[in-house]
Amino acid sequence: MCLAMPMQLIRLTDDGSGIADLDGIHYTVDLSLIEDPAVGDYIIVHAGFGIEKLNREEADERLQLFARLAAGDVVGTSKR
Amino acid sequence: MKYIDGFRQADAARALGQRIAAGFTAPRRDREVAIMEVCGSHTMAIARYGIRDVLPAGVRLISGPGCPVCVTPPGYIDAAVELADRGLTIVTFGDMLHVPGSQTTLAECRSRGGRVEVGYSPSVALDLARRHADREVVFLGIGFETTLAPVIAVVDRAAREHIGNFSVLTAFKLVPPALAALRADPEVRVDAFLCPAHVSAIIGADAYRPFAGPGGVPCVIAGFEPLDILLGLEGILRQLADGRADVDNQYRRVVTAQGNRRAQELIARLLEPVDAPWRGLGLIPQSGMALRQRYAAYDAARRHGIVVTEGRSHRECRCGDVIKGKQFPADCPLFGKACTPDSAIGPCMVSSEGVCAAHYKYAGIGEASS
Amino acid sequence: MTTEAIQLAHGGGGRLTREFVEREILTRFGDGPLEGLPDGARLPRPAGAMVFTTDSFVVQPLEFPGGNIGDLAVYGTVNDLAVCGARPRWLSLALIIEEGMPLDRLRRLLDAIRTAANACGVVVATGDTKVVARGQCDGLYVNTAGIGDAIPGFELSPNHLREGDIVLVSGPLADHGMAVLAAREGLAVGHALVSDTAPVHRLVEAMAPRAAAVRWMRDPTRGGAAATLNELVDGRSFDVRLREQDLPFSPGAQAVADLLGIDPLHVASEGRLIAVCAPEAGEAILHAWRARPEGRSAADIGTIAATADGRGGRVILETVTGGRRLVDVPRGELLPRIC
Numbered sequence: 001m002c003l004a005m006p007m008q009l010i011r012l013t014d015d016g017s018g019i020a021d022l023d024g025i026h027y028t029v030d031l032s033l034i035e036d037p038a039v040g041d042y043i044i045v046h047a048g049f050g051i052e053k054l055n056r057e058e059a060d061e062r063l064q065l066f067a068r069l070a071a072g073d074v075v076g077t078s079k080r
Numbered sequence: 081m082k083y084i085d086g087f088r089q090a091d092a093a094r095a096l097g098q099r100i101a102a103g104f105t106a107p108r109r110d111r112e113v114a115i116m117e118v119c120g121s122h123t124m125a126i127a128r129y130g131i132r133d134v135l136p137a138g139v140r141l142i143s144g145p146g147c148p149v150c151v152t153p154p155g156y157i158d159a160a161v162e163l164a165d166r167g168l169t170i171v172t173f174g175d176m177l178h179v180p181g182s183q184t185t186l187a188e189c190r191s192r193g194g195r196v197e198v199g200y201s202p203s204v205a206l207d208l209a210r211r212h213a214d215r216e217v218v219f220l221g222i223g224f225e226t227t228l229a230p231v232i233a234v235v236d237r238a239a240r241e242h243i244g245n246f247s248v249l250t251a252f253k254l255v256p257p258a259l260a261a262l263r264a265d266p267e268v269r270v271d272a273f274l275c276p277a278h279v280s281a282i283i284g285a286d287a288y289r290p291f292a293g294p295g296g297v298p299c300v301i302a303g304f305e306p307l308d309i310l311l312g313l314e315g316i317l318r319q320l321a322d323g324r325a326d327v328d329n330q331y332r333r334v335v336t337a338q339g340n341r342r343a344q345e346l347i348a349r350l351l352e353p354v355d356a357p358w359r360g361l362g363l364i365p366q367s368g369m370a371l372r373q374r375y376a377a378y379d380a381a382r383r384h385g386i387v388v389t390e391g392r393s394h395r396e397c398r399c400g401d402v403i404k405g406k407q408f409p410a411d412c413p414l415f416g417k418a419c420t421p422d423s424a425i426g427p428c429m430v431s432s433e434g435v436c437a438a439h440y441k442y443a444g445i446g447e448a449s450s
Numbered sequence: 451m452t453t454e455a456i457q458l459a460h461g462g463g464g465r466l467t468r469e470f471v472e473r474e475i476l477t478r479f480g481d482g483p484l485e486g487l488p489d490g491a492r493l494p495r496p497a498g499a500m501v502f503t504t505d506s507f508v509v510q511p512l513e514f515p516g517g518n519i520g521d522l523a524v525y526g527t528v529n530d531l532a533v534c535g536a537r538p539r540w541l542s543l544a545l546i547i548e549e550g551m552p553l554d555r556l557r558r559l560l561d562a563i564r565t566a567a568n569a570c571g572v573v574v575a576t577g578d579t580k581v582v583a584r585g586q587c588d589g590l591y592v593n594t595a596g597i598g599d600a601i602p603g604f605e606l607s608p609n610h611l612r613e614g615d616i617v618l619v620s621g622p623l624a625d626h627g628m629a630v631l632a633a634r635e636g637l638a639v640g641h642a643l644v645s646d647t648a649p650v651h652r653l654v655e656a657m658a659p660r661a662a663a664v665r666w667m668r669d670p671t672r673g674g675a676a677a678t679l680n681e682l683v684d685g686r687s688f689d690v691r692l693r694e695q696d697l698p699f700s701p702g703a704q705a706v707a708d709l710l711g712i713d714p715l716h717v718a719s720e721g722r723l724i725a726v727c728a729p730e731a732g733e734a735i736l737h738a739w740r741a742r743p744e745g746r747s748a749a750d751i752g753t754i755a756a757t758a759d760g761r762g763g764r765v766i767l768e769t770v771t772g773g774r775r776l777v778d779v780p781r782g783e784l785l786p787r788i789c
Contacts, residue, residue, distance in 0.1 A: 002119065002227065002279060006082075023642060023705040024639070025639055025643060032342075033229055035341075042083060046230065047231075047788050049201070062333060063087075067089075069095045070095060089770070090695050090771075093771040121789060128769070130772075148789065174787045174788075422781065
């Protein structure tokens with residue numbers, strides 16, 4: 001029930017909003033639900049609001065897992 | 081698309097599908113494993129990516145009540161239409177436009193001249209109210225915790241700016257009480273929950289602890305991309321094979337154990353839990369949220385003196401049973417005949433993520449009924 | 451710069467009409483059959499068959515990233531002729547203008563029509579102008595009808611489909627519809643997403659040496675590739691099998707699709723060609739398309755399959771997971787959703 005996409009913050013504005021980017025598409029995003037947003041952060045955006053920051057270490061680790069899967073590596077049990 | 085494409089990567093998805101099939105042993109006797117995917121966005125994604133095709137026989141995915149459109153009673157639409165008929169401006173998410181009320185839909189109301197606007201964000205409604213001080217604007221506030229937070233943030237803003245012509249017709253629902261109701265229902269047999277991605281971002285992974293543990297079921301939180309879903313399902317099957325019932329957060333890149341504290345504080349400040357009627361599940365105690373008394377001016381029901389009743393559903397509509405996972409869409413006598421996406425009788429068919437709509441659109445290729 | 455606007459009298463048939471036509475229409479389209487403003491155009495008959503089509507354009511907003519209603523009105527009709535295997539030659543141009551439309555804006559749109567017509571080598575041969583009262587149309591409605599010369603060799607019909615035929619697309623899908631939707635929803639797209647409004651007749655010309663191998667073609671406008679391909683196999687004993695991995699979408703269009711929850715297969719392109727051809731001609735056609743700038747990203751996206759159980763008429767997508775789903779006929783309205 002929650003269509004939301006990771007977008008990168010490219011600008012912060014005074015009124016608690018920011019401009020977020022996804023592949024060159026820019027969206028004005030309300031940041032009142034985000035603690036200490038910073039330019040460069042990836043934010044999950046739902047209904048025009050940032051609802052959480054993306055944890056890039058976790059994301060990168062997961063992507064690496066998938067890259068290994070794609071390469072045919074027999075990967076161990078999924079991380080608990 | 082840095083953090084999107086990688087989660088849709090085809091070779092990895094196929095490898096994962098094969099790994100799931102290879103690792104899965106059908107359970108004892110002819111009993112299928114029943115996994116309930118709680119969230120409508122999971123329903124959509126599972127259908128969109130044909131994930132049922134990839135799963136081994138013996139694993140059954142049931143769609144749960146996580147579609148806020150589907151669980152909203154027709155009376156809510158009736159109330160919205162009544163407000164539009166009074167000349168108010170209704171702003172709604174696109175999802176609600178074709179949902180049948182007792183008699184009509186918001187789309188029909190709009191074609192009759194009702195002021196019904198579609199917006200992708202509650203901020204759109206507040207902007208409208210700011211720009212047109214002469215118009216009373218009502219935003220249709222449906223949704224679970226993910227959507228609740230943005231809507232209430234907009235109410236907070238309206239209150240701070242003393243906007244005098246804006247209110248929200250609330251029909252907020254909470255996921256954990258619905259899970260509790262399902263667990264308590266003897267007719268519902270679920271071996272595990274695939275838990276929502278973004279609701280969990282707000283409420284935190286720990287919110288599912290009451291449903292795991294001894295006597296509980298595995299609760300795996302997964303994102304909405306196909307690789308996320310496959311990994312989540314694999315996690316569930318592993319737990320079941322091992323006889324475990326743990327909360328497993330497979331969406332750590334967004335979901336933390338405690339969730340979004342800021343959102344939770346805002347929600348607690350403006351809202352209080354209330355009993356709420358769920359289409360198909362009946363009244364679930366403390367499963368909804370209403371604006372606190374000091375925000376009454378922003379509560380459309382109080383402000384405009386309107387009562388949201390249950391409304392009337394079609395006699396033969398089985399949406400309730402389908403939402404509980406007791407029936408497959410194909411088991412409903414109306415499915416595909418009187419009830420199709422173009423002439424929908426119940427919300428499960430209308431909603432873009434309704435399980436019937438998903439089955440109608442995406443299935444029909446080797447899909448079986450129960 | 452002028453602050454003038456169109457008045458009802460501009461459509462009244464009197465002096466203002468005459469001035470408007472002379473200043474705005476004849477100056478742009480007056481070389482050719484429109485010279486002297488006859489009531490009808492006298493055109494030479496082609497050697498072979500003639501193809502005739504019409505389309506009306508009511509897009510909102512009138513100007514969107516990458517184009518405007520003027521370009522659309524020319525390319526839309528040119529493309530309808532092209533997908534019938536014809537060389538576009540003549541257009542009629544009918545304008546219905548709302549009272550109060552700024553003249554500046556109208557001139558921009560008329561310039562776009564002229565530029566587009568010249569770019570396609572088509573001549574605006576006849577036309578009409580009407581003005582309606584404020585509120586009776588959204589700024590401007592345009593109708594164009596087109597006449598083209600049938601290119602010998604093309605025999606196009608869904609009846610010619612065969613098992614194993616392949617489905618080709620000339621470039622990324624859905625850019626137009628997504629650009630328009632983004633403009634309406636207030637998403638700033640910059641250069642990341644522009645309408646693909648363009649003529650496809652040169653791509654069709656490039657196919658002419660292989661015309662005999664081409665079963666059918668269309669430009670996937672309203673309703674997108676989903677509507678077009680469902681229309682192709684509706685009621686027939688064939689399915690279209692698409693491969694999700696091979697479907698071309700620009701990153702900008704995909705981003706808007708994901709942000710608003712819209713299926714890009716349901717979204718219009720206004721400058722793309724979908725063609726079904728015999729498999730042995732696929733490589734040559736793709737090669738010919740890719741040699742042209744507008745066909746640079748052409749791709750093979752699927753096949754035609756005869757159905758085993760006789761139940762056909764479906765468009766089936768093989769997804770990235772290897773699972774399958776049905777690509778349905780779109781409902782009609784593109785609604786942003788949050789669920």
